Amino acid sequence: xxKIYLDNAATTPxxxxxxxxxxxxxxxxxxxxxxxxxxxxxxxxxxxxxxxxIANKLNANxxxxxxxxxxxxxxxxxxxxxxLSNRKKGNHIITTKIEHGSVLKPCKWLEKLGFDxxxxxxxxxxxxxxxxxxxxxxDETIMVSVIHGNNEIGTIQDIDEIGKIAREKEIYFxxxxxxxxxxxxxxxxxxxxxxxxxxxxxxxxxxxIGALYIREGVKVDPLIHGGGHERKLRAGTxxxxxxxxxxxxxxxxxPGDVEKMRELRDYLIKRIIxxxxxxxxxxxPQKRLCNNANFTFKFIEGESMLMLLDQAGICVSTGxxxxxxxxxxxxxxxxxxxxxxxxxxxxxxxxxKYNTLEEMDYTVVNLKKIVGRLRxxxxxx
Amino acid sequence: MYSEKVIDHFTNxxxxxELKNPDGVGLAGNPVCGDVMKIxxxxxKENCKDFIDDVKFKTMGCAAxxxxxxxxxxxxxxxxxxxxxxxxxxxxxxxLCGLPQVKMHCSNxxxxxxxEAIYDxxxxxxxxxxxxxxxxxxxxxKETEGTGHKHDDADAPVDECG
Numbered sequence: 001x002x003k004i005y006l007d008n009a010a011t012t013p014x015x016x017x018x019x020x021x022x023x024x025x026x027x028x029x030x031x032x033x034x035x036x037x038x039x040x041x042x043x044x045x046x047x048x049x050x051x052x053x054i055a056n057k058l059n060a061n062x063x064x065x066x067x068x069x070x071x072x073x074x075x076x077x078x079x080x081x082x083x084l085s086n087r088k089k090g091n092h093i094i095t096t097k098i099e100h101g102s103v104l105k106p107c108k109w110l111e112k113l114g115f116d117x118x119x120x121x122x123x124x125x126x127x128x129x130x131x132x133x134x135x136x137x138x139d140e141t142i143m144v145s146v147i148h149g150n151n152e153i154g155t156i157q158d159i160d161e162i163g164k165i166a167r168e169k170e171i172y173f174x175x176x177x178x179x180x181x182x183x184x185x186x187x188x189x190x191x192x193x194x195x196x197x198x199x200x201x202x203x204x205x206x207x208x209i210g211a212l213y214i215r216e217g218v219k220v221d222p223l224i225h226g227g228g229h230e231r232k233l234r235a236g237t238x239x240x241x242x243x244x245x246x247x248x249x250x251x252x253x254x255p256g257d258v259e260k261m262r263e264l265r266d267y268l269i270k271r272i273i274x275x276x277x278x279x280x281x282x283x284x285p286q287k288r289l290c291n292n293a294n295f296t297f298k299f300i301e302g303e304s305m306l307m308l309l310d311q312a313g314i315c316v317s318t319g320x321x322x323x324x325x326x327x328x329x330x331x332x333x334x335x336x337x338x339x340x341x342x343x344x345x346x347x348x349x350x351x352x353k354y355n356t357l358e359e360m361d362y363t364v365v366n367l368k369k370i371v372g373r374l375r376x377x378x379x380x381x
Numbered sequence: 382m383y384s385e386k387v388i389d390h391f392t393n394x395x396x397x398x399e400l401k402n403p404d405g406v407g408l409a410g411n412p413v414c415g416d417v418m419k420i421x422x423x424x425x426k427e428n429c430k431d432f433i434d435d436v437k438f439k440t441m442g443c444a445a446x447x448x449x450x451x452x453x454x455x456x457x458x459x460x461x462x463x464x465x466x467x468x469x470x471x472x473x474x475x476x477l478c479g480l481p482q483v484k485m486h487c488s489n490x491x492x493x494x495x496x497e498a499i500y501d502x503x504x505x506x507x508x509x510x511x512x513x514x515x516x517x518x519x520x521x522x523k524e525t526e527g528t529g530h531k532h533d534d535a536d537a538p539v540d541e542c543g
Contacts, residue, residue: 301415301441301442301443301446302443307444308392320415329415339413340412340414374441377397377447378440378441379408379418379440379441380417
């Protein structure tokens, strides 16, 4: 049975070109970028070349890119690093109710240390109200951290507006762009961004590598101490194969890839909403990631949909409680005002650049059957 | 994560549906928690004993919820109501070769739903309800109304795979 992977928001396969670019750095060009000899120089050149490529994608200076182990570490560095480094200025942080755990958990940890965190509400589409953000700013506010493209519901925030306000009020602006990087434009200059979290494995690069853009002059304390790597902000011998792969993955993305994903997404949304009764699109109808389609199906539960789809070779994800260890539905879905009983019946389909329209047809046909079958079993109508 | 037996009962559920003119109807679970089960039973008298002649289920829930519902119908069918009311969550889990720990409480409600159907049957016929069944009935009602479940709000769930 052919498998159809529709969970590209969780992770993506490594692109062939990316793997080819990485290979020599495992076995032939294995130098430590801190070494002074020719092996080291070779690695250092690859490192700086990659840094430049990543910087170009954000309109940043190469110097401002700090490589990390991935999105989670970058978010931790941004939140904890900036909070701890700017304690003299204040103890207040602003974020939203729909952040990824790698922002929410550091915030919870900072609260234990005496920081005060405001969690902004979102509307039914998952959008933050910039006015609400402005009103929550205090004299003690250090920073605001907002997820650019939401990993669950796909909503893309109006960061231009938030950035303007943050700059005016002189507070740091961090975005978690793990999902949006290369899928929608990010420009640190025009959008007044001070820190940007990006990662590799969502864009057909390898796992275990990411970066944090940190604007020159922004004060951040390191979380990992050791050698003086990465502007003394992240100690540890650089993961050169990962970094080379990450840069290659960023380099090869094209507007055509984005357009293709958008077409697949729109096709899925149109057919599912039209052909499956009591199905609803979650997130914003227009301001959404090109690879995110998220639905709720009434009267049934997400994990059972997911498992039957898996049996048909189709791999997706759900925000149902049954799929989480906490046994509560997704905090993102609840923040948009979806009742818990509906949130249990959520399903996220995230197409990627290697999917085809035929695969979308196969998915819709099977999803229809599975929804029908589970509704037959359900005591609700 | 799931045993083969769970997958089998989830994929090919036994006794799915709803009996017409049932002698007893039982509900357990809560839509807010994501799992709701409805069990209908037909009872036949033989040698002054009440036997569960037929039993069917309808369930909204995860794979574990559907598999446990299916299994409880298999375990209960043909038993006397006195024996059937003794079926526990552990019995169902054992018959399915085990359930993941996180599913033991939230999704393993089939025994409760069966108890409720038996309770309904006995109370309609003014039969003496055993103390144990009465207390389990009260607990199930509480959970069905959404007051029995406690979730830890301090630890917000997070999507661990992005």
